[in-house]
């Protein structure tokens with residue numbers, strides 16, 4: 001196994017050297033510990049990046065997409081990328097290779113989908129705006145309305161190419177965190193059974209039903225939601241052409257029951273052969289595909305050691321506060337297991353801008369880089385310029401092991417938004 005001490009002195013000076021070393025290491029490590037190879041590749045090229053910087057790994061993204069493609073091929077479902085969770089332009093060319101298209105949350109994501117991704121574009125918004133709807137119709141293949149008000153208001157404006165659906169609230173959800181529960185008490189998302197008053201002629205317009213009820217969940221949770229969805233809304237299925245089971249399926253996570261999902265969709269398609277089934281995961285696509293690198297700017301002491309980083313939980317890693325959770329770091333442990341213990345805080349004025357408590361086998365020093373794991377989904381898409389903190393750059397660790405910085409940001413981003 002390749003340990004940090006083995007590689008800390010091999011800082012390559014030329015790209016070719018990095019490449020050759022990577023190939024040799026890759027074959028030595030194949031199947032043994034690819035995580036260490038990735039850490040090696042990143043650590044030895046950190047001199048190329050100014051922090052903060054997200055690094056998305058091409059190989060890991062492609063691995064996720066291959067898993068999703070297998071589900072598509074074996075189940076017959078159509079899988080879309082939910083751009084709200086993952087919109088990393090330098091690597092979006094891969095999406096069109098594996099998935100059927102993308103889903104957008106409104107006009108700008110639909111425009112972006114058109115620009116970067118081939119295939120179908122499905123657009124859902126809690127409420128469409130008059131001055132945007134015409135362009136949304138031009139861009140979109142599927143349009144999903146969140147209420148009957150919106151359906152009646154806009155249905156005369158749809159184009160022949162638009163396939164129309166209603167978002168349904170199945171009123172069953174096992175999501176534990178309230179802000180991520182689309183089916184919680186008084187949810188504004190989707191039409192409940194009580195509110196769904198449809199006439200036969202409405203089905204001259206309506207082709208599909210859509211629900212989104214999951215968050216980072218496995219097959220059992222989908223089964224629970226589907227049971228209620230079918231019981232309460234199955235009476236309409238014969239009039240429809242497609243169903244969209246939304247996102248929140250953690251399909252690429254190691255313990256996800258992928259075989260079970262294939263079986264479930266096959267069974268559904270046997271029961272309702274006239275229906276296409278769509279899934280629109282976001283997180284599962286960006287899941288464990290890369291890191292956020294930050295630098296320690298200072299270490300202060302207030303009973304405990306607190307490292308202040310040039311990143312921010314609030315601005316760059318928002319789910320660490322919203323969920324909340326503590327991200328793992330390369331070479332360190334969450335909690336106090338190892339002898340050198342630090343709290344990591346962001347570089348903003350917010351007292352609660354705390355990433356978490358960590359421990360290390362060696363003391364940390366000012367100027368040292370810290371690599372946070374799994375920071376690609378629901379981070380970049382949610383970044384803010386709060387406190388004027390620099391937006392993290394976007395870099396790609398390519399399949400050949402070379403790190404390339406694709407986008408950097410500066411003062412203009414702050415100025416233009418304020």
Ligand SMILES: Cc1ncc(COP(=O)(O)O)c(C=O)c1O
Nearest residue numbers: 082085212247248249281282283
């Ligand atoms: C309508 C809809 N579809 C898809 C998604 C993607 O969900 P996830 O990224 O959890 O897979 C979301 C997430 O909020 C959503 O609201």
